[in-house]
Amino acid sequence: MTLHPVARLAAQRIALGLLLLFAASVLIFLGTQILPGDVAQAILGRSATQQSLATLREQLGLNEPALTRYFSWLAGVLHGDLGIALSNGQPIAPALAKRLGNTLFLAGAAAVIAVPLAILLGLISVRYLNRWPDRLISAVTLATISVPEFLLGYIVIFFLAVQYQFLPSLSTVYDGMSFGARLHAIGLPVIVLVLAVLGHMMRMTRAAILNVMQSAYVETAELKGLRPFAIIAKHALPNAVAPVVNVVMLNLAYLVVGVVVVEVVFVYPGMGQYLVDHVAKRDVPVVQACGLVFAAVYIGLNLVADIVSILANPRLRHPR
Amino acid sequence: MMRLPVSALIGLCLTTAYFAAALLAPLIAPFGVAEIVGQSWEPASAQFWLGTDSIGRDLLSRMIWGGRTTIFVAAAATALSFGLGSVLGFFAAVRGGWVDQVLSRLVDLLMSIPSLISALVVLSVVPVTIPVLILVMGILDSTRVFRLARAVAVDIAVMDYVEAVRLRGEKQGWIIFREILPNALSPLVAEMGLRFIFAVLFISTLSFLGLGVQPPMADWGGIVKENKEGIVYGIPAALVPALAIATLAISVNLVADWVLDRTTSLKGGRNAR
């Protein structure tokens, strides 16, 4: 049964993605185990007694060789058991799962707004190339990508929450909340995230669309006397899908970084804040678990981008 | 001297001002970095041009010392990432074969984890000092420089003039430094500006999260964190460092855009804009 080439390519990419995730887990585990300096000392601080250091080393299993520890950790991860948090002895998985849900909800909401907005702005600035809309958009994006996310956060709180009380400055979400209330609660952090990601995504989308608009077949379409909008919709956009999708996925790295900062600024119970707190507490098992989940989400998204760009490429969809 | 577009002019002036302040910090800072001189959050006055911070330290001195740390760490990290990234990138492009494969796959792996997350993972086990921060940021960022350098070098290596030189029997040293490097330099220089901005934002974010520069040392991100209670009331101690980060990033951005324009037009007619 010969697979349609696109399906074969997609399967290849998925296999590559899984391999990458496995390698990433090795990197994260080794990153936290073999670095110089005694992990137990780093966690308990200098004035810790020898006895407490010994018990912690035992608890972390630092005495066994790294390889066996890695595989036992990996086995646990595969069964969904991410180990026990050092600081409060609670199992990591349940707390992490809820917080991952919150983070994905926030990042998803931001992406759902940022992606179409970036493409729209990209189209507008290509349509009015080098005229005032293009210059204005470029100036604004230059500003937003140069401003640190936490400054954006506080400016937005000051104006939209304190000064004009449109949206709550506090974005706590809890179980009983309705979907609408949840959206209302994360209004401000989504705005900040969109601003943080929009700049990068818009600049690259503009370049991708510009590249397509300057191709020969768009000129042919123009020479066929089609309306500008028909040219963009029927000829430019179908070919812009693959490069734009790649650009969007490339920028999700900024979204991940933005989420961490925004969660700290808005005290949002997501994975970003959970990771930052436990890094400060030097709670190695939690940091490993969070690192792995972030990597998995990121690799997964890149995988989706790869597959979408394969599907969008006519050469692959209709082989010779 | 070329007639500078106004935006590049502003960018250049601001950037040089910041770098000068960073270099001359010990001379021009009125007080020590952690010297407690007044009340908390005093407004700007003749004695304290920018007022004081949350525990009464002169904000202007702290901004100057903080700027010195931010710019020094960002510059050092960028230098490390460029040194490491471009040399390995060129080497992989010219050598090709398994060297190229191994290096490229390793870079793919490192880039499969967002840089902030990898930094946090590493910082959770090692003592957070300035050299460690520079090392972590430098290595993580060198992956992106590697990819650019390798791509640029591969583009050049397939050019006929490199093949002609190889046919002549020239050694690899000559090929890299006399044929590839001069042409690869302009895109890399423009990218250096962007990487520096990334480094400034990265160290500021780490410090804001409390995991970057540890007190009593200070950098701009750290100062924002120390005074973040006041930010909603427009206290300068919180706004000034954040605006400094933004203006530094914007001005370097303007200069980098101008450098990119000038170098691509110089690249022998083929305006690869």
Add this chain to the structure above:
Amino acid sequence: MNDDLAKLLAFVDKGGLGRRAFLGRTAAFGLTAALGTTLLPQGLKAQEAKKGGVVKLGLQGGESTDTLDPGLANAPAKNNVVRQWGDTIVEVAPDKALVPRLAESFEGSADSVTWTFRIRKGVKFHDGSEMTPEDVAATYRRHSDENSKSGAFGIMEGIKEITVDGDNVVITLKSGNSDLPYLLADYHLQIQPKGGMDNPDAGIGTGPYKLVSFEPGLRYVFERFADHWDPARGHYDGVEVLVINDTTARTAALQSGQVHAINRVDPKVAKLLSRAPGVQVKSIPGPGHYVFIMQVDKPPFDNKELRLALKYAINRQEMVDKILDGFGTVGNDFPINASYPLFDESLPQREFSLEKAAEHYKASGHDGSPIELYVAEGAFPGAVDAAALFQASAQQAGIPLEVMRVPDDGYWADVWNVKPFCASYWSGRPVQDQMYSVPYLSNAEWNDTRFRNQEFDDLIIAARAELDEAKRKEMYSQAAMILREEGGVIVPMFNDSVDAISEGIAGWIDDPQMELMNGFLTQKTWFA
């Protein structure tokens, strides 16, 4: 007797004590409890309370590992939560007068060894069952049990026997203690059905609001308990407590109208916040104080010279000016200040002196390795900045102090009472005996400085039974000097408790004992 009154008047002029607090102070001087209620300021009764609305509190001091067991309430958010659903048998009014609650009336024997409390009848628990004297007795027995780890264990420790006699609960003490009614007003001692023996964290009590749902360390939802025994309390339809540990977010939540009241306003911001529209800032001097606590049984803090070096190396006045922005007074390394009855003004105030600090540090022979001080914004508002100031002055005296910043999340579970040197707070107690016995008696549950001093224990226990006020005051002064000299606690400053409420709230009364009107905000105020 009168020289104390005179001293008190002097203190009031200095603005140290609000007029009502002064009235409360006079009540404590030997007047019987019954009189206390009549002294309530007439102004309060005149305003007519309005019913309705859901009040939302934004509080600092909660974590995901919290439970509803009143015995374990050790942080501001948890202390306020227990006030919603529970009642104690006696309550200390803002002016320190004793107000009978679940006990209709009470009286102590001449030697204040046996106390009888007549329990109010017809009071219903939230689960519909009726409250009986047995429930009261069972509650106190639970808190006296060693492994309940209750914060009130230090108080219960002085009780020999608890018996029920018809409508009365009779408590006999090991040795007389005229302050017992004050001790039983402690917020840990919420009366629970069958004492809460079977499940202490059910959150069922007799309070004006009934628990609806909660997410530990995040959010607690209450609704008005229809047949609460005291119609004069609880004017809101419901209460929502949101845990917001981050100070900036908490303040912004109040300003953006998302919550109606917040605790622990950063003093530095108090002036600015008071100018914000729709917000009232309430700062009340009181017994609350901020501390840096050393566990004296762990090196290097087992060395007295080092402890003294650190005590001299802290600049107290600078902390009051910069951290409290003037809202507070200088501390003297023991937990009692002028707001306590029998306070001895004459105790020498320890001054900030780099020379003495350096001398003691040299004498301690410390090896110079960094001394780690763990601190978080959650310890007390401005704790991180205070640690920075302490580090700066300590380093000038050659002491290698290093500040370890840790996140708020999990501070009270993993850092306080765990790490050898960290920051903490006390909201204070109505009387000296309670303030000394809860944290500093050798067997106290919350002895976070691991202070074990036999002479100090004897003094405190003896003082309880001492009827002669002057002698009792003298004993407390001696105890204070021991703690000041030997103790592991550094008390740089007594802080006003600074809260902020929205203008929509009416009926606020200043109460120096604990933040948000000693936790009674939701019971006594209403929407204007």
Add this chain to the structure above:
Amino acid sequence: MPDSAVAENLLEIRDLVLEATSYPPGEPPKNVTLVHGVSLCLQKGKVLGLIGESGAGKSTIGLSAMAYGRGGVRITGGQVIVNGRDILKAGARGLRSLRGKEVTYVAQSAAAAFNPAKPLMGQVIETTLASGQIGRAEAEARAVDLFRQLGLPDPETIGTRFPHQVSGGQLQRVMTAMALCPKPDLVIFDEPTTALDVTTQIDVLAAIKRAIRETGVAALYITHDLAVVAQVADDIMVLRHGRTVEYGPCKQVIEAPQEEYTRALVSVRSIDHVEKAEAPPLLSIQNVTARYKGTGFDVLKNVSVDLPPGQTLAIVGESGSGKSTLARVITGLLPATRGHIRFDGRDLSPDLTGRTRDDLRELQMIYQMADVAMNPRQTVETIIGRPLEFYFGLRGEAKRKRVQELLDQIEMGHGFADRYPAELSGGQKQRVCIARALAAKPKLIICDEVTSALDPLVADGILKLLLNLQAEEGVAYLFITHDLATVRAIADRIAVMFKGQVQRYGSKTDVLSPPFDDYTDLLLSSVPEMRLGWLEEVLAHRRMASAGN
């Protein structure tokens, strides 16, 4: 202006002026005039050929017939009258009704001109449907007729295929169909056959000529190849640097050119070089077989050719014949899997790394695209000087003098020494590459399509230079090209290659005189000759040949 018949002009261009802004590096942008007042007219059903070297402005003039400025070109003067109305005055809506309906366009590279994400049929009938005259079914039927008319294989189903599923030649014909589908009055052919192989060019040219005759449409045919335009055009306009050099009927311009420049263009193909006699070989390639790593098939299959010293062996073949691969095998960049190469009496190691410095010095190479064959960051002096340093250790004054000698040899002034490649013209860049090769005093220079990227006159200059240098220096050339005219001009011996094998090999006269094997016959007969009616002859000859067997 020719005394055109009374028939009313379909297209009339009067004193057309075109300008554009150029951005020289480092200087402020400045305006450049591309076309200085060109005038022409065209009647219905007639074909006007626009001929000129690159940069002459022929494409920009063609596009001005649709009032379209490519890459920032602006029409700043003159009038363009189509069917009696000046389209420069027509607003955007007016232009939209003109373009793709009254006037259509066929691009040079059809492969890039088609939207890769959509099947062909949709794109072909797009404007016809937009004009609303006929429905989809009728439009598709018309398209299929045109496909059949243009000789496309299985016309009914080709419409459903995607652009990348069809060959370059076929796409060119589909684009012609696309241009003819809306029944326009005028079609602009912008170098339609330049990108094709010479054998496919014949078929496409014939198909276009037949389509124009049958549909009676007027056409502007733009090309740089005079021989090609001679077969198609009724009138010819010769352009140079945006000015009209000559404008008249096709017969007059070809057979009796008035202007000096036109005469040079007509005679460009007429160099003929007397071949040298047989001699023992300098380079002998024996049964060489080669394949690229990772591919399953041999690109070269036991090739055997010889090249005597001081002579020129031309390797002729179409793209994919393996001629460039042969060059890479000889230089050692791609080691042969079988067979060996003898050079100047010694065996060359198949791999570049195994060769001695003299091996490398005596065998030099010149590339097709001169502007990527020189490092843009080095001056001409450095480029020519480096081989002198590397092979002969010349330094300083001695090196500078030798560079000047070389510059004289390639007929370029000494002033060029400190120029950068970006500042040289196409021909000058190729001359510097030749100088660089000569600097090594080689015995053999491999020339890989060195003239195919240059304009005819400039290419002519380079061929003459190479011949003089061969006479002076006695250097042998291995000349790789797909253009037979060049072969006639320079070769002593010829090897015709087809799919990796030597199809025909021998002295020039033997190879170029009949009887020919089929492929060589097809190849030779596909090169347009500078006379009218040549196209009809070749087609008639081919019909007879195919009828015969």
